[in-house]
Amino acid sequence: MMETRLSSVLFLACCFVRAFGDDSPFVTTSQGRIVGTTLQFRPEGRPELHGAVDAYLGIPYAEPPVGPLRLRPPVAKSWSGELQAKMPGNPCPQPEIKMGKLSPIVRFAEDCLVLDVFVPQQVPSNAAVLVFIHGGGYFFGQGTIEELSPATTAVIGDVILVTMNYRLGALGFLSTGDDVIPGNFGLLDQQLALKWVRDNIQAFGGDPERVAIFGESAGSVSVNLQMLSPGSAGLFRGAIMESGNPHSPLSTTDHRKVAFALGKLLGCERDTSEELLQCLQKVEDIDSIIKSQQEGLAKEFGYGILLAPVVDGSFLPDQPAELYAKGAINDAVSIIGSNANEGMLGFTMLFPDNTDEAPFINSATYDAYYPMFGSIISTEPIVANAVKLMYTDPTCTDGPGCNYVEALSQMSGDFSFVCPADKTARAYTQAGRKVYRYFMTHDPTTKISGPSWLKANHGEEIPFVFGLPLVGLPSDDYPTTEDEVRMSIRTIKYWSNLAKTGNPNLSSLDAELTDEEKQTEWPLFTVEGLEYKDLTPDMLNGRGIKARECRFFNEFVPQLIKTAEDAKKCKESSSKWTQDGSSDSETCTKDKCPEVPEE
Template sequence: MLQQICLAMLFFVVCSSNASNPTVTVDQGQIIGKRLQFRAQDTDFDVDAYLGIPYAEAPVGPLRFKPPVPKEWQGELNAHEYGNSCPQPIIPALPFDLGKTSEDCLILNVYVPVPVRSNRAVMLWIHGGGYSMGAGSFANLETYPIASLGDVILVSINYRLGVFGFLATGDEVVPGNMGMLDQLETMKWVQKNIEAFGGDPNRVTIFGESAGSGSVSLHTLSPLSKGLFSGAIMQSGAATAPWAVLEDKTLFHKRAFGIGKLVGCEKEDTKQLLDCLVDVPTDDLLNASQRMMEVFPEDPEMLAFAPVYDDHFLPECPDTLISQRSFNPVNIMAGYNADEGTMAFVFRFPDATEKPHCDATEFEYYMAASKFHLTPLQKDALELVYFDNAMLTDPNPNYFDAFARISRDSGFACSTDTYLRGAAEADAGSVYAYYFNHHPSKSGFNTPWSGACHGDDTFFFGIHFTPNDFNLTDVEVEMTMKMIQYWTNFAKTGNPNIGTKNEEASSPAAKLLEWPQFTLDKRMYKELSPPMTNIPDPTGISCKLWNAYFPKLDAALADKQQECKSHWSKEEKESCSGEAKP
């Protein structure tokens, strides 16, 4: 019998179980998990959960800022409880129960549907959070229903965040990307151990949202990740996004020494800096890292610490790798949400019950905060594309929708478009694109005006569920089941339409509207909303502005500046600017 219901989430009821604890034997010994039960649509499901499995030694002392060292253990490992979350700032607006945080946080969780069988497809979840927040699983936001509902094994991971995971000195002392190498180590762990859980190491799909999506995208380009997974799903983030990678090694160096100064490690060279930083208390280093954008407000990058171009994990910048067609041979699914940009307003107006009014001053604030470095001509072009007639005539227009779309396109949609086109041209695997355009009946952020906001997609396929005051409508329940089927079909076969290789996409067993591949001549997207229709590129015109027109404009202005320096008179040179005309 089931014990008393302990948490209701969406249309799932998650419960405890009196079943005996499941055990898995790996090379190092026995991992003892626990059985969980939940109900979905009047059906009971069992899941064997192995929680808090350490995959690397605690990255402390001399291991801080170093690549992960595989964890050594023997005998029995009790995997009944979630491990520590990695150190990170606390954001009250987010509904996450981080539990205990510690630098000893390099753990993963494995969820296996019952009954256990062999050769199940595996999905490895890489969480988002701007490379500075989040965890693979939370005590109040479970992750595992997708495993049983989609009949896959789910692995969720922690990786080092913020300064602990992405400090870089711009040289070989601290090359950076420790968090990315942590993720890489979990993939190696899966390849070595997942068969013991009934998983197929040849069918591993890595997937993530936001910074997790950016991470997944980088793994599709990194030579170190080749052969460790067969599929990649990117939800709201690509390697080509302006926030995904820091490329200026001079800037890495400046920020490393800047944080050293804040914590009393003002040193002459990077080796001395590292020797000092490894002894700084965790909280002091974390608190100092949160001040970095205040210390260097003029820096062009949006994030203080992020993956870097390091000649190792990332041998070239993403744009170069994509232009060289340097994709690992994997199947790809990528997409974004219709209202990614409303996220900025969610955090600034968390208690607003209707769409906030964004006046001209607020608009300029958001543009500056988003690190848009635009010439006057580029600003004029933005007005032509994003401002409607009412805004141009209203003495006090609301810039809310305009900024939300600018932020969506510049930060998510257009970089995803660049990545998808590159993947399709590289022809390293099948490519699928989606556009999440459903306004939830109740927003995950409790903001009824935020539309299909950044992160809202995660509430519809079983990775993070909100507390029990969030309930789906019957139509949304059906939509969720279809999304889970698309996602897990892709993990099983590389095709979201079919769950087995001998299943036809048009067969009654599929029960899904066909999702066409994304190709260069037919850039079709699956619209993730209850009808699940297929649509042409939803942001084609605006992304042409960002991806084609702006680069041409920059090149033309650069040519003009060069002409100014070489051929114009002294008077003409003095007046030469981005708006000047000969």
């Protein structure tokens, strides 16, 4: 039973056929020989795309992070001889979460720091390399998922594709805010995997000088942070960020409090970081760690991303905004983008059973839900009112037929994904880095995240990056169109070209664009022009992604919050405020708040 499950984990029955026999592909690295397996790529009705891929699965890049290596930086794996790399490795410990129409592997184990390498048999010598960093809010996910086989992208893009697993949740991001448990272990795992690619990819026919990394959601934030980490300089030449960057709201909770609270839940109530670490390294029941981080911490601190990257002074020397201001950004060409309906992500959790039609949210329900969506913006009432004014339809307010779903969705998506991407693109450009921007407005025929009313939801670009419209799903529940097949192929080639040439438009440095390609050539982003590619089958260009909304969030709202906070401080500190709340205008001015009188 286990053998059957493992053999089907990566490969779609309609498109991939595993080759059995004595002719297993192999490569020879400095450590020893790695033996893989061959996949025949056979998308139905598309003979022009047929090919074969040599897959090397479950290659360990680090020692198992157990015992004294738990909650410590990763240690490069030492091995010799022959490594059988025909089966995928373990995903890192995480809660079992249904991922829409996708089927992640659920045999979790701490011995999970592995990567997979997919090499098309027709790939050229010194091939370009794409390295994928998965998302999942830093608490779930895995590098390779059955229905999104990286082999498709490798064949269509004519590149070597590498995926990786990295530590998640408390095991990957717990921090005591000091050198004992500094945190960022999952990010250090990613960095070590990238160093493995640098040191070993030539054995697979790859060029370590032509590597691009890409990720979605938390994987996209990770790509951004690798761009800011001094230890990652020179490990890649391209960076692709799909819906996530360090300006996105993550955790504002005191990480040290979270660490000691988790220790208490696990029977490790201790006084010092050293004592806490020693106790946590001895906890044998991994399920109890996962349950405590998901349920126990949520009860104490509320739901949210409590375990996330931190400024540790080493991997991440300073706050991203400070590093941006200094131009301390690694040298790489970037693609930075987001989707038109990112905020629908929240509704998949609020209405998990609403599969037929979009939920109806009236004005009162909007006000009730706003704290859930808008508290990450500000709890100031004036800010909430400004956001509601900005996003609700002025021709339909408070009426019984007014649906506020789109208002909540767009507000949440713009604040969390679209407008932070605008900040990042501007910062990279001002630091002299080349940036290409995209905005996916295409409403997919089928969503991997749920029902059709989710539109271009968070993560819906992933099927196009991994070629799902070309191959469908095993259960035949992923209908698509020829336009979407064309869109997927174009997207894969854009991503692959960035690794090949540093330009998504060019597959080789001596290539020339056709007349048709010139008409839709993806322009560089500039602060003056705000150019971007509209990710649809037509791949047209545009200017100013949500420019009005992003000025609102990136410029006006911070000023409004400061004004509200200054007014509150002024009111609290002035001894001349009267009982009814009126003020002495000469005492409290917009330029100067009164000092608290000394007793």
